[in-house]
Amino acid sequence: MAAPLPPDLVAIMARGVSVIVASRDAALRPSLMRAVGSRVEADGGDITVYLSRPQSRQLVQDLAATGHIAVVFSVPSTHRSVQLKASRVEMRNADADDAAVLARYLASMEHEVQQVGFAPPLTRAMLAHRLDDVVAVRFTPEQAFDQTPGPRAGTAIGSTR
Amino acid sequence: MSGPTLQDIRCCFEGIIPATVATCSAEGVPNVAYISQVFYADERHVALSFQFFNKTRQNILANPYATALVLDPGTAQFYRLSIRYHRTETSGPLFEGMRAQLAGIASHSGMQDVFKLLGSDVYEVERIEALEGEPLPAPPARAGLLGAVRRASERLARCTSLDETLNAVLASLNDHLGIRHAMVLMLDPAAQRLYTVASCGYPTSGVGSEIGVGQGVIGVAARERTPVRIGHMTNAALYTQAMRSSFGANVPDFEAVAEIPYPGLAQPHSQLAAPIQNGGRMLGVLFVESTQELQFSYEDEDALVAIAGHLGAAIELMQAATEASESAAAVPAAPHAATPAALAPLVVKHFAANDSIFLGDTYLIKGVAGAILWKLLRDHSQLGRTEFSNRELRLDPALKLPDICDNLEARLLLLQRRLAEQGGALRMEKTGRGRFRLVLHRPVELVAL
Numbered sequence: 258m259a260a261p262l263p264p265d266l267v268a269i270m271a272r273g274v275s276v277i278v279a280s281r282d283a284a285l286r287p288s289l290m291r292a293v294g295s296r297v298e299a300d301g302g303d304i305t306v307y308l309s310r311p312q313s314r315q316l317v318q319d320l321a322a323t324g325h326i327a328v329v330f331s332v333p334s335t336h337r338s339v340q341l342k343a344s345r346v347e348m349r350n351a352d353a354d355d356a357a358v359l360a361r362y363l364a365s366m367e368h369e370v371q372q373v374g375f376a377p378p379l380t381r382a383m384l385a386h387r388l389d390d391v392v393a394v395r396f397t398p399e400q401a402f403d404q405t406p407g408p409r410a411g412t413a414i415g416s417t418r
Numbered sequence: 419m420s421g422p423t424l425q426d427i428r429c430c431f432e433g434i435i436p437a438t439v440a441t442c443s444a445e446g447v448p449n450v451a452y453i454s455q456v457f458y459a460d461e462r463h464v465a466l467s468f469q470f471f472n473k474t475r476q477n478i479l480a481n482p483y484a485t486a487l488v489l490d491p492g493t494a495q496f497y498r499l500s501i502r503y504h505r506t507e508t509s510g511p512l513f514e515g516m517r518a519q520l521a522g523i524a525s526h527s528g529m530q531d532v533f534k535l536l537g538s539d540v541y542e543v544e545r546i547e548a549l550e551g552e553p554l555p556a557p558p559a560r561a562g563l564l565g566a567v568r569r570a571s572e573r574l575a576r577c578t579s580l581d582e583t584l585n586a587v588l589a590s591l592n593d594h595l596g597i598r599h600a601m602v603l604m605l606d607p608a609a610q611r612l613y614t615v616a617s618c619g620y621p622t623s624g625v626g627s628e629i630g631v632g633q634g635v636i637g638v639a640a641r642e643r644t645p646v647r648i649g650h651m652t653n654a655a656l657y658t659q660a661m662r663s664s665f666g667a668n669v670p671d672f673e674a675v676a677e678i679p680y681p682g683l684a685q686p687h688s689q690l691a692a693p694i695q696n697g698g699r700m701l702g703v704l705f706v707e708s709t710q711e712l713q714f715s716y717e718d719e720d721a722l723v724a725i726a727g728h729l730g731a732a733i734e735l736m737q738a739a740t741e742a743s744e745s746a747a748a749v750p751a752a753p754h755a756a757t758p759a760a761l762a763p764l765v766v767k768h769f770a771a772n773d774s775i776f777l778g779d780t781y782l783i784k785g786v787a788g789a790i791l792w793k794l795l796r797d798h799s800q801l802g803r804t805e806f807s808n809r810e811l812r813l814d815p816a817l818k819l820p821d822i823c824d825n826l827e828a829r830l831l832l833l834q835r836r837l838a839e840q841g842g843a844l845r846m847e848k849t850g851r852g853r854f855r856l857v858l859h860r861p862v863e864l865v866a867l
Contacts, residue, residue, distance in 0.1 A: 277487070279440035279450035287440035287448050287485045290549075291496070311550040312496065327440070327448040336529065338452065375435075375491075378554060382494035385552035402473075404451065407532050411472045 260415020262301040262401055266339055270304075270330045271297040273365030278306050278394070279327045280319035288316040293386045294355075294362035295330070304328070304341065305395045307351060307359060309386040317392055320346050326396055329404055334372035338404035339414065343396040351391035359391070422546050424461055427497050428716040430488035431458050432649060433523040437488045439466065441477035449473045454523055454533055456488055457516045458716065459540060464501065465512055467520055468537040478503040484541065495553035501541035511644035513538045518638060518646045526650035526711075563721050566594035570725050579848065580736045580827045581834075584616035587704070587729050592618060595721060597706045599683060602694075602729070603629065604702040604828045605640060609785070612640055612703060615832050617681050624681025625835045626783055636703050639691035643700055645719050649712040651687045677781070688713035692722045696730035701825075704729060737827050740808055743851035763863040764843050768792045770866065777840055787833040789817050794856050795864055808852040830854065 262270075276292035294307035306328055310317055320326060324345045331338035351359070363384055367377040401414040430437075437456045442448050451474045455467035466486070468475060478484055482503035489496055507513045517535045524533035570590035577583040584602055591597040601617035601624070610631040614624045632641045639646045686707040694702040704726040706714065714722075767776040774784035775791055783791065790811060797803045808826055812819055819826060834846040834854075845857040 277438045277450050277452075279448045279485075281440075281442040281446065281448045285442045285444070285446055285481055286483045286500075287442045289438060289440035289450055289485050289487055289498075291438075291487065309551075323446070325446060325448050327450045329438070329450050329452065331452060336452075336527070340450065342447065342449075379491075379494050382552055382554045383489065383496075385494075406452075406454075406470070406529060410470050 260401070262339070262398075262414060264300070266414075267297060267301040269332060269337065270295070270301065270339070273362040274369055275329075275331045275333055275366070276306055277329045277331075278308060278313075278316060280316055280323060280325050282315070282319050283322065288313075288319045290316050291383070292328075293384045293391065294359040296358050296362075302397055303395070304398060305358075305393050307355065307362075307386075308392045308394060310390045310392050313392070317348070320394055321348060326394065331404070333369050336406055338406075340402045340404045341396075341398040342400040342402075343398055345396065347395045349393050349395075351388055351393050353388075355391070355393060356388055359386075359388070422497065422548050424458060424464065424543055424546065427488065427490070427546065428458050429492065430490050430497060431456050431464070432491065432712065432715075433519065434491040434649075434712070435489045437486055439474060439484055439486045441474050441484045442481055443473075443477050444480040449477055453486070454529075455516060455520050456486060457512070457519070457538065459512055459538075463504070463540055463542055464499065465507070465516060465538040465540045467516060467533075467535055468506060468539045469520075469533055469535060478539065490553070493553040493556050494551070496549040496551060498547045498549060499543055500545040500547075501543050504540045504542055506537040506539050508537045511642040512540070514638050514642045515644050515646055518635060518648055521652045522648035522650040525652040560715075560717065563595075563717050566590075567721050567724050569594045571728050574725075574728050574732050577732060577736075580733065580831050581848075583729070583732045583736060584831070587725065588616055588618040590725065591706060595718070597708075599686075599708065600704070600706045601681065602702060602704055603636060603640075604825055604832075605631070605700055606785070606825070607700075612636060613832065614678075614681065615702075615828055615835070620681035620683075622679065622681050623835070623839060624678060625839065626787075626832055627678040627680045629680070635689045635691045636705050639693050639705075640700060640703050643693045643695065645690065645692045645723055647690045647714055647719050649688055649714070651685055651711070683707050683709065685709075687711045690714040690719060690722055692719070692726040694726045694730040694733070696727075696734045701730050701733055702828075733828070737825075740827055740852040761860045763861040765863050765865055766795060767865045767867055777843065780840060782840060783833060783836050786817065786819065787829045787836075790829065791833055791837075793817065795862060798856055798858070799862070799864055804856050805849065806854055806856065808854075 276295045278292050279287055279289040281287045290313040292306040293309050296305040326346050327342050329338055329340045367380045370380040403409050403412045403414055433455050436452045439453050440450045453466050457465040459465045484501050486499040486501055516538050520533055520535050573586040573590050577586050588600050591600045599619035601614055603612040603614050605612055612629045614627045617623050629637050631637050635646045687710055688708040691703050691705045694704055765778055772784050773788035775782045775788045837844050843860045847855045849855050
């Protein structure tokens with residue numbers, strides 16, 4: 258269990274910013290995809306990321322087989338970024354209850370991406386998915402790293418070492 | 419290999435939407451990070467910008483397999499690249515090309531103090547996967563770039579002099595590629611400087627203005643012999659083409675007046691420089707720029723490099739043809755000059771320290787071109803000559819022209835254009851291959867300093 262994340266960072270993650278998910282296979286080959294949504298609960302202690310299965314077959318397979326996950330949350334306009342890691346995930350198919358979460362995420366991302374000069378149609382195409390094809394991946398972060406470009410990039414958040 | 423090639427997806431590598439890369443440690447812990455720049459290196463390799471000693475860096479040194487995710491910024495089509503780390507380059511054409519492009523990306527994203535290229539991490543691309551999705555319709559392909567290159571090539575092939583060749587290149591860029599601001603610079607290999615011989619789209623021609631090799635986008639393209647392309651305005655000092663004095667400290671008095679200002683845009687938002695080469699030798703740089711962001715794509719770079727290649731061959735052909743006719747033609751007898759005597763004489767000053775020439779108080783030219791003009795004027799005043807040949811200039815030990823690759827044609831053209839811009843009291847006219855005439859519309863008074 259990671260040290261608690263700073264509240265301002267949790268707020269940024271919770272409002273819906275860019276989310277990229279990675280794992281790896283038994284041969285240590287990495288896999289990755291952009292998430293089509295995210296949900297942040299319990300002050301950042303309970304994270305769900307949503308993947309479109311047709312775009313993420315290898316990633317979904319690797320997550321199921323190894324449980325290893327790395328996720329970066331990033332604000333497009335400021336590059337403020339945090340990476341979370343865990344070695345256990347729970348996976349399920351998204352259902353009707355998730356539709357509202359995904360819609361809220363899309364609305365936030367349309368705004369975020371517009372800040373860097375791209376109109377909403379591009380964001381909608383980038384995050385397009387069918388609810389039937391979406392996998393929800395839930396995990397509790399075990400480690401968190403500041404990943405904002407600069408001298409502090411890579412520093413563990415809450416680490417006393 | 420089925421599916422897209424690296425060539426097909428070059429539009430994803432403009433740094434408009436940052437790419438992401440996943441790696442894995444030897445212990446099996448995955449890592450994911452944003453990467454400012456994925457650079458098209460060749461048909462089978464990409465280079466990723468190495469800017470920080472971070473986890474990605476540690477991982478690839480231990481386990482070379484990585485996966486990169488890129489997005490077509492026009493359609494939102496995703497591509498996933500399975501890549502394998504090979505090596506890191508910290509100098510040379512690839513590194514410098516990336517460093518220049520990254521400076522533009524950094525300024526654009528407000529990260530100019532943070533984004534600095536430490537190395538170009540070169541990866542072999544093992545697989546490219548076009549991901550399922552609902553991409554936007556692709557904008558219509560830019561028709562006719564190949565046709566534009568063809569028409570430029572045809573125009574160049576019709577030229578019979580360097581003057582015509584340079585005009586044809588600039589006109590072709592304007593007419594067929596929609597490029598409004600362009601210039602051609604020739605390399606002075608001994609001085610390691612580039613001097614402007616032709617330009618279009620600027621308030622002043624800037625013919626004769628100089629740039630050091632390695633200075634700015636143009637100078638880096640010349641030093642590294644590689645195209646350099648920046649899609650955003652950059653504040654990075656290295657890539658601003660602001661001119662510095664080329665005069666030595668030994669002649670401080672006229673430093674301020676003896677500069678031909680660089681003609682280019684003060685704040686270019688897109689810049690592209692292609693080296694002009696032939697027979698393995700660096701001849702100069704073809705440079706274009708725009709007030710618009712992201713004006714020049716990889717395809718424009720392809721077109722400009724192809725045109726610069728043709729231009730290089732044409733320049734050398736003009737030089738060779740001139741030399742061939744020089745050796746065939748005897749130096750004609752010098753008819754006596756008839757100089758109008760009614761006008762007050764024009765004072766022409768020559769500073770031996772750097773061969774700079776002033777017409778009255780106006781700076782004209784320096785260096786080899788200055789030395790040539792001084793010889794012509796002295797021969798005119800002492801011997802009454804008006805007809806000259808390239809051959810005699812080449813043989814004149816006082817001019818110290820290098821034996822080969824002296825770019826004499828380019829220097830004479832530069833001189834001719836500078837004289838024409840200064841009101842035409844003195845003019846040079848071509849009278850045949852390798853021959854020209856000095857025309858004086860006013861008597862001159864020569865002052866050696």
